[in-house]
Amino acid sequence: MPESAYYFIQQLLNGLTVGSTYALIAIGYSLVYGIIGMINFAHGEIYMIGSYVAFIVMAGLAMIGIDSVTLMLLGAFLVSIIITSTYGWSIERIAYRPLRGGNRLIPLISAIGMSIFLQNYVRLAQGSKDIAMPSLITGGWTIGPADGFSATLSYMQVLIFVVTFISMTALTLFISRSRMGRACRACAEDQGMTNLLGINTNGIIALTFVLGAALAAVAGVLLGMYYGVINPYIGFMAGLKAFTAAVLGGIGSIPGAVLGGLILGITEAFTAGYFSTEYKDVVAFSLLVLILLFKPTGLLGKPEVEKV
Amino acid sequence: MKTRFFNAIAATFVLLLLTSMLLGLTLESNGTELVIQVAEGTRLSWIISGAVIVFLFQFFRNEISQGWQNTRSSMGNAVPTSISEKVKTTSQLSGLKTTALCFLVAGLMIWPFFASRGSVDLATLTLIYIMLGLGLNIVVGLAGLLDLGYVGFYAVGAYSYALLNMYFGIDFWTGLLAGGLLAAFFGFILGFPVLRLRGDYLAIVTLGFGEIIRILLNNLTDLTGGPNGISQIPKPDLFGLEFSRRAKEEGNVPFHEFFGIDYSSGYKVIFLYLVALLLVIATVFVINRLLRMPIGRAWEALREDDIACQSLGLNKTAVKLSAFTIGAAFAGFAGTFFAARQGFISPESFTFIESAIILAIVVLGGMGSQIGTVLAAIIMTLLPEFAREFNEYRMLMFGLMMVFMMGWRPQGLLPMKRPHIEVERKPQGVVSMQSDNLTTSGNQLVREV
Numbered sequence: 001m002p003e004s005a006y007y008f009i010q011q012l013l014n015g016l017t018v019g020s021t022y023a024l025i026a027i028g029y030s031l032v033y034g035i036i037g038m039i040n041f042a043h044g045e046i047y048m049i050g051s052y053v054a055f056i057v058m059a060g061l062a063m064i065g066i067d068s069v070t071l072m073l074l075g076a077f078l079v080s081i082i083i084t085s086t087y088g089w090s091i092e093r094i095a096y097r098p099l100r101g102g103n104r105l106i107p108l109i110s111a112i113g114m115s116i117f118l119q120n121y122v123r124l125a126q127g128s129k130d131i132a133m134p135s136l137i138t139g140g141w142t143i144g145p146a147d148g149f150s151a152t153l154s155y156m157q158v159l160i161f162v163v164t165f166i167s168m169t170a171l172t173l174f175i176s177r178s179r180m181g182r183a184c185r186a187c188a189e190d191q192g193m194t195n196l197l198g199i200n201t202n203g204i205i206a207l208t209f210v211l212g213a214a215l216a217a218v219a220g221v222l223l224g225m226y227y228g229v230i231n232p233y234i235g236f237m238a239g240l241k242a243f244t245a246a247v248l249g250g251i252g253s254i255p256g257a258v259l260g261g262l263i264l265g266i267t268e269a270f271t272a273g274y275f276s277t278e279y280k281d282v283v284a285f286s287l288l289v290l291i292l293l294f295k296p297t298g299l300l301g302k303p304e305v306e307k308v
Numbered sequence: 309m310k311t312r313f314f315n316a317i318a319a320t321f322v323l324l325l326l327t328s329m330l331l332g333l334t335l336e337s338n339g340t341e342l343v344i345q346v347a348e349g350t351r352l353s354w355i356i357s358g359a360v361i362v363f364l365f366q367f368f369r370n371e372i373s374q375g376w377q378n379t380r381s382s383m384g385n386a387v388p389t390s391i392s393e394k395v396k397t398t399s400q401l402s403g404l405k406t407t408a409l410c411f412l413v414a415g416l417m418i419w420p421f422f423a424s425r426g427s428v429d430l431a432t433l434t435l436i437y438i439m440l441g442l443g444l445n446i447v448v449g450l451a452g453l454l455d456l457g458y459v460g461f462y463a464v465g466a467y468s469y470a471l472l473n474m475y476f477g478i479d480f481w482t483g484l485l486a487g488g489l490l491a492a493f494f495g496f497i498l499g500f501p502v503l504r505l506r507g508d509y510l511a512i513v514t515l516g517f518g519e520i521i522r523i524l525l526n527n528l529t530d531l532t533g534g535p536n537g538i539s540q541i542p543k544p545d546l547f548g549l550e551f552s553r554r555a556k557e558e559g560n561v562p563f564h565e566f567f568g569i570d571y572s573s574g575y576k577v578i579f580l581y582l583v584a585l586l587l588v589i590a591t592v593f594v595i596n597r598l599l600r601m602p603i604g605r606a607w608e609a610l611r612e613d614d615i616a617c618q619s620l621g622l623n624k625t626a627v628k629l630s631a632f633t634i635g636a637a638f639a640g641f642a643g644t645f646f647a648a649r650q651g652f653i654s655p656e657s658f659t660f661i662e663s664a665i666i667l668a669i670v671v672l673g674g675m676g677s678q679i680g681t682v683l684a685a686i687i688m689t690l691l692p693e694f695a696r697e698f699n700e701y702r703m704l705m706f707g708l709m710m711v712f713m714m715g716w717r718p719q720g721l722l723p724m725k726r727p728h729i730e731v732e733r734k735p736q737g738v739v740s741m742q743s744d745n746l747t748t749s750g751n752q753l754v755r756e757v
Contacts, residue, residue, distance in 0.1 A: 039508040053329050059342040060333070079329075086325040098715050105454055106718045108508055109671055112456070113710025116664055120704040125331045125347075133342045236660065240519070243512055278527045285516035292513060293501045 006144040009151040011273035012266065017157045017226065019265020020164040024219035025242035026249070026257035027171065028212025034188045034252040035208050038104065041111035042091050044239015045118035046084050046213045050220025051230045052122060053080035055133055069136050073221075080217040087118075088213025092206050115239075123232040130231045137225070160222045167218050168258060171211070175254070184208060188252070237281070241268075244288040250301020259299060316366035323362045327355045416585055420578045428581050430693055432649060435584035436642055438685040441669040442591050442678060443638030448667065449675035449724070450604065451631035452611030453503070454511040456663055457518025461491040461636040463525060463658035465643025470538040470653055471531070480544035484644045491640025492633045499632035503625055518663055525655040537654025541647050543576060544583055580649055587645060591638055592678060598634070607631050608676070661703065668706045671713055674720020683722060 025047050032040040054076040061072050095114040099107040137156045144150030175181040186194045187204045195201045223238070224230050241264060249260025264284060271283045291298065331351055333344045346352075365372065420428040440462065447455045468490040469483035478486065502513045525532050532538065598604045606627045610617045618624055647653050669688050673680030688706075692699045713720070 039512065041511075049330065052335070055335055055342065056329055056333050056344055059335060059344045062341075063343060083325060083329055086322055090322065090326060095711055095714075099718075102718070103452075104508070105448075105452060106714050108454060108511060109667070110711045110714035112511075112664070112667070113707045113714070115707070116703055117707030117711065120701075120707060122330060124700070124704060126334055131335050131337065131342065134340055240512070240516065244516075247509070247512075278523070282520050282523050285520050288516055289501065289513060292505055292509060296505065296509075 003148045006149050006151040011269045013153055015266035015269030017160050019262040021219040021223045022242050022245045022265050023258040023261025024215045026245035026261045027254055028216050029243055029246040030252055030254055030257040031208045031212045038107055042115040044235035045115050046087055047216040047220045047238050048235030050080045050084045050217030051224035053083045054221040054224055076221050080221055081214045084213040084217035085210045088209040089206055092209040119232055130229050132229045135228055156226055241284055244284055247298055248291050250298025253300045256298055256300035316363050319366040320359050320363040323359055420581050425574055425577050428577050432581045432584045434686055434689040435588050436646055437689050438588050438682050439591050439642040440666045441681040441685045443635045444666050445670050445681045446631055447635035448670050451607040455514045456511050457514035458666055459658045459663040460518035460521040461639035462643040463521055464491045464494050465640030466647035466653045469644040469647045470541050480648050487644030488637045488640040492637035495633045495636025499629050503628040522655050522658050539652040541651050544648050668710055671710055674723040677722050677724035680720050680722035
């Protein structure tokens with residue numbers, strides 16, 4: 001195979017890695033949007049908080065002498081899911097629930113305020129510097145010529161694929177099989193009717209925020225370890241990208257969010273690989289604008305009918 | 309009692325979960341290793357006192373809300389007056405208003421000649437924010453379109469003056485016109501595709517546009533100078549009279565030589581302030597006129613109910629687009645003036661934070677209300693200046709304020725009021741029930757009966 005083919009494969013792998021974490025965050029947007037029809041603007045900050053908690057847990061475990069990578073990973077996932085879920089729940093209670101039912105602009109503005117608040121809260125609490133962590137998982141498989149450019153699939157990337165796959169399967173099973181998942185779907189269909197049938201819709205709405213936050217935490221742990229550097233501002237960009245992914249796939253649809261995330265990740269990787277790294281973000285936003293222009297429902301979304 | 313206790317305990321536990329990790333522990337880099345440290349005592353005491361407050365608040369929640377409602381109802385007893393009396397006072401008030409406004413403007417014109425240079429400079433900055441707030445107020449407050457990329461148009465205005473001056477040597481006043489027009493053009497072009505979108509999509513797409521403009525400015529190094537920005541942008545002149553010690557261009561006479569007075573750099577600061585004041589007055593005037601025109605009413609009608617508007621034959625896209633374009637034009641004017649005042653611009657000045665601050669001004673002041681926006685802009689720019697140590701916490705406070713304003717007073721501190729007279733309503737016996745708090749309104753019902 002020529003060298004360019006290996007280069008292509010490498011970009012594809014990188015794109016799929018980043019894309020699958022975008023997909024995890026995008027699911028959070030889609031879940032919330034599917035049920036209350038609003039964007040959780042503070043979702044990107046949840047992802048950032050997930051990364052911070054994971055770093056704190058891993059550094060803490062290393063300090064008390066636990067070196068096992070498995071244990072560190074488990075600890076990081078567990079604690080950051082718990083903490084971010086609490087954040088997700090609190091955001092719903094503070095910025096969304098009291099404002100439900102009014103003008104749509106009002107919860108959106110309060111969520112933007114929440115996002116600014118959380119970003120600055122972490123900045124003040126943890127400092128605005130970049131925080132770097134040495135990578136825990138090193139090595140990988142390499143294919144291609146020894147002297148020229150070769151494509152590498154690192155173990156970290158494999159971990160990202162596996163964990164993403166597991167969490168998505170778990171979510172799909174939860175939504176499609178469990179009692180609560182059924183309640184969620186019913187809520188998305190018709191909230192008033194669901195309420196009449198004796199389901200606590202407030203609880204279900206809170207649950208979707210928690211589920212989205214938990215997935216964002218998983219993405220935060222994975223992407224934090226993959227890049228090795230975090231700062232309080234990463235949530236802003238990640239949130240925008242994930243939102244783009246959710247819209248691309250059709251907001252409100254979970255398979256759509258996954259598809260959108262992967263497409264966005266791959267597009268970005270190819271832009272960075274063949275064109276220029278600086279314009280990576282421009283491409284992501286242009287993609288968002290184009291999709292909204294030509295197919296506002298996204299790839300897999302259902303058309304929305306506005307009723308009086 | 310028991311459930312109350314458990315609720316309070318649960319709330320306290322949630323607070324501890326939220327704060328203990330991020331506030332109680334800090335990440336530090338120690339060489340290549342990453343270590344965590346327990347935060348210093350003050351932070352820990354914050355966490356504990358926060359937990360105690362939350363516990364007490366949750367525990368005595370019913371008493372607190374009851375007390376709050378009692379004070380509210382005792383305060384809100386206005387003396388009923390007849391309608392004719394009200395009409396009289398309203399018309400008298402509007403006459404008084406005009407006189408007061410004239411005095412205010414005169415005062416604002418004279419004031420800088422007696423004030424210190426620093427305070428005039430600060431006032432100029434405040435005026436820029438007032439202009440931005442008023443412009444965004446058209447888009448967000450009146451038309452109800454959440455624009456999070458407003459700073460993008462501000463950047464367009466600033467850069468178009470700076471670039472046109474650098475390449476074609478145009479002066480400030482032409483630049484002002486060009487900046488406003490170009491920003492409006494950008495608003496038109498960008499608005500055309502995105503205004504079909506629903507509110508929340510619009511917010512994110514405009515946010516994306518703002519970022520795209522910033523990234524482009526940062527990366528088109530040949531044209532815009534990239535992150536280094538553009539420097540030596542000339543200040544405005546008064547009919548060709550420059551405010552520098554010596555005229556930069558051949559044949560020009562500096563201001564002080566023309567009038568035969570001693571050179572002072574203070575004149576320049578005062579002149580900048582007066583230009584800004586003029587721009588703000590023009591902005592207020594234009595927006596006030598627009599509000600009384602059919603277009604202004606259409607904006608507000610569209611904000612309230614777009615389906616009803618469409619069925620009444622309003623062209624939704626055209627109305628939205630006009631608001632977006634006019635709002636962008638004011639950002640362009642503000643941007644041009646900003647570039648001239650600073651003399652130096654770089655993409656750093658046009659980040660999302662700036663958009664958020666302008667939005668916070670509009671939200672705090674009251675959506676749609678001009679006087680509210682002006683007051684909010686003054687508060688928002690002066691507060692950090694007076695309390696330097698507060699500066700660090702500024703954005704934190706802005707974020708918190710946006711959340712609480714939306715919950716407490718979504719209409720803002722000074723909501724907009726159309727001239728109208730309210731007729732006293734008979735006190736209502738039935739409290740409206742909401743599915744959210746059936747039990748509490750049930751209690752109220754019993755109490756009031």
